[in-house]
Amino acid sequence: MSTAINGGRGSMMGGASGGTPPAGAGALLPSAEPVQLVGPDGQHVHDDRYPLPDGEQLLRAYGCLVAGRRINDQANALVRQGRMAVYPSSHGQEACQVAAALVLGDEDWLFPTYRDTVAVITKGVDPLQVLTLLRGDWHGGYDPHEHRVATQATPLATQLLHAVGVAHAAKLRGESTVVLAMCGDGATSEGDFHEALNFAAVFHVPVVFFIQNNEFAISVPLKNQTVAPSLAHKAIGYGMPGERVDGNDLAALLAVLGAAVNRARDGGGPSLIEAHTYRMQAHTNADDATRYRSADDVERWVPRDPILRMRTYLRALTLLGDVGERAFADEADAIATAIRKGLNTEVEVNPAELFEYVYTEKTTQLREQAQQLREELARDAAADAASVDSASDDVEHQGKGDQR
Amino acid sequence: MTQTTEAPAARLTHQPEAVAAPPARATATFAKALNAALADTMAADPGVLMFGEDVGRLGGVFRITDGLTARFGEERCFDTPLAEAGIMGMAVGMAMNGMKPVVEMQFDAFAYPAFEQIVSHVAKMPNRTKGAVRLPIVIRIPYAGGIGGVEHHCDSSEAYYAHTPGLTVLAPATVRDAYFMLREAIAFPDPVVFLEPKKLYWSKEEVDLAELRRTFEDGQAPRRIGRAVVARPGTDATLISYGPSVPTALAAAAAAEEEGRSIEVIDLRSIVPFDDETVCASVRRTGRAVVVAEAPGFASVASEIVARVQERCFHSLAAPVLRVTGFDIPYPSPKLEHFYLPSVGRILDAVDNLQWED
Numbered sequence A: 001m002s003t004a005i006n007g008g009r010g011s012m013m014g015g016a017s018g019g020t021p022p023a024g025a026g027a028l029l030p031s032a033e034p035v036q037l038v039g040p041d042g043q044h045v046h047d048d049r050y051p052l053p054d055g056e057q058l059l060r061a062y063g064c065l066v067a068g069r070r071i072n073d074q075a076n077a078l079v080r081q082g083r084m085a086v087y088p089s090s091h092g093q094e095a096c097q098v099a100a101a102l103v104l105g106d107e108d109w110l111f112p113t114y115r116d117t118v119a120v121i122t123k124g125v126d127p128l129q130v131l132t133l134l135r136g137d138w139h140g141g142y143d144p145h146e147h148r149v150a151t152q153a154t155p156l157a158t159q160l161l162h163a164v165g166v167a168h169a170a171k172l173r174g175e176s177t178v179v180l181a182m183c184g185d186g187a188t189s190e191g192d193f194h195e196a197l198n199f200a201a202v203f204h205v206p207v208v209f210f211i212q213n214n215e216f217a218i219s220v221p222l223k224n225q226t227v228a229p230s231l232a233h234k235a236i237g238y239g240m241p242g243e244r245v246d247g248n249d250l251a252a253l254l255a256v257l258g259a260a261v262n263r264a265r266d267g268g269g270p271s272l273i274e275a276h277t278y279r280m281q282a283h284t285n286a287d288d289a290t291r292y293r294s295a296d297d298v299e300r301w302v303p304r305d306p307i308l309r310m311r312t313y314l315r316a317l318t319l320l321g322d323v324g325e326r327a328f329a330d331e332a333d334a335i336a337t338a339i340r341k342g343l344n345t346e347v348e349v350n351p352a353e354l355f356e357y358v359y360t361e362k363t364t365q366l367r368e369q370a371q372q373l374r375e376e377l378a379r380d381a382a383a384d385a386a387s388v389d390s391a392s393d394d395v396e397h398q399g400k401g402d403q404r
Numbered sequence B: 001m002t003q004t005t006e007a008p009a010a011r012l013t014h015q016p017e018a019v020a021a022p023p024a025r026a027t028a029t030f031a032k033a034l035n036a037a038l039a040d041t042m043a044a045d046p047g048v049l050m051f052g053e054d055v056g057r058l059g060g061v062f063r064i065t066d067g068l069t070a071r072f073g074e075e076r077c078f079d080t081p082l083a084e085a086g087i088m089g090m091a092v093g094m095a096m097n098g099m100k101p102v103v104e105m106q107f108d109a110f111a112y113p114a115f116e117q118i119v120s121h122v123a124k125m126p127n128r129t130k131g132a133v134r135l136p137i138v139i140r141i142p143y144a145g146g147i148g149g150v151e152h153h154c155d156s157s158e159a160y161y162a163h164t165p166g167l168t169v170l171a172p173a174t175v176r177d178a179y180f181m182l183r184e185a186i187a188f189p190d191p192v193v194f195l196e197p198k199k200l201y202w203s204k205e206e207v208d209l210a211e212l213r214r215t216f217e218d219g220q221a222p223r224r225i226g227r228a229v230v231a232r233p234g235t236d237a238t239l240i241s242y243g244p245s246v247p248t249a250l251a252a253a254a255a256a257e258e259e260g261r262s263i264e265v266i267d268l269r270s271i272v273p274f275d276d277e278t279v280c281a282s283v284r285r286t287g288r289a290v291v292v293a294e295a296p297g298f299a300s301v302a303s304e305i306v307a308r309v310q311e312r313c314f315h316s317l318a319a320p321v322l323r324v325t326g327f328d329i330p331y332p333s334p335k336l337e338h339f340y341l342p343s344v345g346r347i348l349d350a351v352d353n354l355q356w357e358d
C-alpha cells in the first residue's frame, strides 16, 4: 500500500522557525471530511488517496466485527449478572477496535485503553485473560510480550508515551516494529498526549496514534475538550501528518490505519489518526448517560452502525451469503460461550500472590507481611473448623477478618 | 448570613414546636452533606467556584456536585478539559486573582498528573511570597478503597500530601463532619487537600442539613481543622484512626466491649495540622494505643502518629504503640481487597498484643 498520507518529515524538519509556514506544511493537515470508503448505505465511496481493501480482507475483518459485537454484548450481560465488576463497552466502535488490531503484524505492538478489550482480543489475546482485570481477580491477566499487547491503560494518555518508548527502542535495535497507540477524545486534553506526540515526532519513531473520538469523555462532550477544527488537526503542531476517518467504516479504517502503519514501517515517522465514531452505551455500567444526552442523540447513530453497512456492502457483492453469515455467527457464539463459561467458573484467588510481584526480590518487610497473612488465614481456618466441630460459640475472635 | 434561596427549608426547621407529633428525624448521606456544604458555601460566597471533570451536568461521578451548575450557572460550577495538571494550575491562578476554587480530582490516583502543581506551587506559594499570595484552594479527592473498585480507583494517597509542607490535609469520617469540615476548608486561607472516603459516601446519619447550615453560618460550629475528637470514650486502650478506618475502629471497639475491654476511639479528622493534644491526652489516660489506617504502613501517616505518641507519651505507655494498616503492596483487585483492608479482627488481634497483665 502506498504511503497515502503524504508530506511529513522532510517538509517540517528544516525551517520550522521562520515566519512563513514551511513548504509542504499543508500536507500535514487532515482532509476536510473524514475519509469514507463505504457509506452508511453500504455503497462504495471512491477516494483517490485510499484504495478499497480487497474483498477477502474485508470479509475476514467483518467476521472479527461480528465477534467484537458479541464480546461486548456478552461482557455487558456478565456485568449485569454480577460476574464482572465493570465493563467499558466499545459497542458501536467495533470497527475501530478490529481495524486497530488487524493492520498490525505479529511483530507490532498495540497500546490499548480500558475501552479496547475487543482490539486486544482481535490481536490474539485470550478473552478470559483480558477480562481478568474487570472480573476483579488481578490487575491484568495477560503477558504483554506474548502478543505484543500492552496492559490496558486506565490513567488517561499515559500509555502513549510508553508506545513512543517501545517504538524508539525498536528503532535503536533495528527492528521493523510499528506501534499503534490508542486513546479517546477526552484523553487528548492530558499533558501526556501532547508530550507523546512531540516525543514521537522529535525522535521520528514508528508510532501511529489512533484516537477514537466517540464524542464523549464520560459526560463531557468534545466541545468542552477542544476548539481545534478537529483532533487530527493537532498533528501539524507536532510536525506529523494528521488524518480523519469515518470510525464506523471498517474499510476506510483498514485503509487509513494501514497506510499509516506502512508509512511508519518505511521510516516515515509517526502520524495521528482520528476516527469519528460514537459511544452508543453509557461510559460503563456504573454511568447514567441519560443525565447528559438524549435517546435521540444516540438514535441518530443507529443507522451508521459499522456492522450494518459492511454487511450490506459484502452481501451486495455476494462476498457474504447466508452460509458465511451463519459461520461468522457461530464463531462469535463460540467466543461468547467460552467467555461465559470461563467467567461463571469461580476463580481461586491466592492471597500469597499479593506479595509476590511487588519487587523482583521480596523485601524483608514483605516476607514478614506475607507470613503474617498466612498465619492469620490459618488461624481463621482453624477457628472455622473448631466452630463447626464443637458448635460452641466461644471461639476467639482471633484474626477473624471482615469478609465482604 | 441570609439564604433567600433556602427560605422554605429554614422556615420549616424554625418551628418544630408547632408540630404536634415529634417530627421524624431527617437523615442525610455523607455524599449529600458534601453536596449541601458546596451549595451553601456557593450561595453565601460568590467567589467560590467548583470545577473538574464531569462535575457539571453529570454532577460528578459520585454526585457530590449534583445540581450546582443548574443552581449557580456554568460560570460557578463547570467541566474543564480532561487534564488534572490543568485543573490544578488554573486553580492557582484563579486563587491569585481573588477566587476561591474548589476542584475535584475524580479519583485518588487520577490526582497524580496534578502532583507537580500541588507540590511545587499550591503548597509553596504562600511561603515563597512571604504570605503575599495566599491560596484558598480546596482539592476534593474521593479516596481510599473498600468499594470493590478496579486499579487506580482505591489509592490511599494521604501520605504524599501530609509529607508536603504547606498543605492542610483533612479526612472526615461522619456525615456531620463532612458538612462542617468542607465548609471550614473552603473558608480556610490556605490550600486544603480534602479526602473523601469513597466507602462512606453512602453512609447515613440523622442530621438536618438546614440546621447544620445555620449552626455553621451562626459561627456555632466548633473548629475541626487541627482538632481530633473522641469518637467513643474508653479506658483500657486507644484506637487512633481517621477517614475510612474510623467506622472499622468503632466496630472493633464495640466488639472489644463484649469481651470486657473498654476501648477509646480517636477520630483525627485533621491529619495536618495534627492534634497532638487530644491524641496524647487519650493515650496517657489509657496507656495503650493502636493506630488504624488503610494506607500501606511503611513511611505512612500511621508511622508519624506512632512516632509522635511514642515521643510524647513514653512514660504512660504499657506497651509499644502498634499499627494496623494496609500491607506494603499496590491496592489489590476487588476479589483480594478484603485480605488487605484493616479489619475488626486485625484490630482486636493488635489490641490483644498490647501486653496485658491478665
Ligand SMILES: Cc1ncc(C[n+]2csc(CCOP(=O)(O)OP(=O)(O)O)c2C)c(N)n1
Pocket (backbone or CB within 6 Å): A115, A154, A155, A156, A183, A184, A185, A186, A187, A188, A214, A216, A217, A218, A279, A283, B053, B082, B084, B106, B110, B113
Ligand atoms: C488521568 C485520569 N484522569 C481521569 C480519569 C477518569 N476517567 C476514566 S475514563 C474518563 C473519560 C475518558 O474519555 P475518553 O478519553 O474520550 O475515552 P472514552 O472513555 O470515551 O473511550 C475519565 C475522565 C482517568 N482514568 N485518568
Ligand SMILES: [Mg+2]
Pocket (backbone or CB within 6 Å): A184, A185, A186, A212, A213, A214, A215, A216, A217, A218
Ligand atoms: Mg471519548
